[in-house]
Amino acid sequence: MQARTNPERSAATKAQLIAAARALFVEKGYADTATPDIVAAAGVTRGALYHHFADKQALFAAVVEREAAAVADEVERAAPFSPDAMGMLQTGGRAYLQAMRVPGRTRLLLIDGPAALGRAAMDEVHNRHGSRSLREGLAAAMEARAIRTLPLDALTVQLGAMFDAAILAIEYGRQVEEHMEVLGALMNGLAAPGA
């Protein structure tokens, strides 16, 4: 294994570190995962870790960033922009629920992320990836008068929180159907008054 270019070397070890870290962060949580374990699983030394990342938190941020991007990508792929705003919202919502069922994502994005990186940093990540498509869908639905006009940012935040709560509850053993029914009922409450 020789003659590798420097960007290749960096990308490879960073990828190995992120992959190994993701697995351990998911399994044991951020706080209970030690950097010696991460580098052992990645097959490198702590020197490599601290060469590529400022600290353990920065590595975790990279893991979270990747995960949020993957979720957003899956959602946008399943629910591309369409003139049928309401259908787009429904499809997107279902895709989000589906994407968050990938093991570890709730822990990374909803539990450990806010505590380790701070709520503000997580909001920034969400704005850059996740909630963007939700906000755009809601904006389109308002434009089309399919739902009532409400403050866009606030609505996005609270709807997203409902979805996240449903996801967590389901993951912790609650009935899927019940949460879907409630989700649908509350969404129906958004229907435009005159429609």
Added chain:
Amino acid sequence: MQARTNPERSAATKAQLIAAARALFVEKGYADTATPDIVAAAGVTRGALYHHFADKQALFAAVVEREAAAVADEVERAAPFSPDAMGMLQTGGRAYLQAMRVPGRTRLLLIDGPAALGRAAMDEVHNRHGSRSLREGLAAAMEARAIRTLPLDALTVQLGAMFDAAILAIEYGRQVEEHMEVLGALMNGLAAPGA
């Protein structure tokens, strides 16, 4: 300072530890708060801490427990049981928003709590204190046919999540009025179809 009974001694130091710990956990977060700092602020030694609490996490759990109980108490005090189910829900919701504005409560109960103690443990705390009154209010409202009939647990969870999201957003600088408007609109969606 002599002739103090043993239960008095224990209660006093435990109270000092919990108070000092709360302040530091709020200021620096659970992970970045060291037990030497806590005991220094409390005016005791680490020996006392580990005599009364199994570990740092158990002390944090005691802080969280106290805080959740205080929030539940304030809410139930402001919105006692009444035949006017809808009014009770509104008053209770406002009281909850108010109670959560006490500095540190969002960090303790919504951010660090789930990460440090686990989501399951936090749910248990909420069921024992916080969401109990919300669930009872919703049940009464359904009974009175003031809101549509929906799975109670799921509805409680998702409504609670909406409130928490609104609280956090407001704390991080968003407009209060916008979130209140959205909260009201979504709650209106719960109105009984035939009402």
Added chain:
DNA sequence: TTAAAAACATACAAACTGCATGTACTAAAT
């Protein structure tokens, strides 16, 4: 081919956690 810079590896110092052991204070018994 040599100088540099980048990518790693190793070694170290500081801090923190939990426990084990030791001391003081309270409670109970004689």
Added chain:
DNA sequence: ATTTAGTACATGCAGTTTGTATGTTTTTAA
């Protein structure tokens, strides 16, 4: 009242962990 036992605390220690500083190897540029 004195001794005994138990509880409440204090001190000291061992094992980890984190971040950095320094050393080595590999790639890049001259």
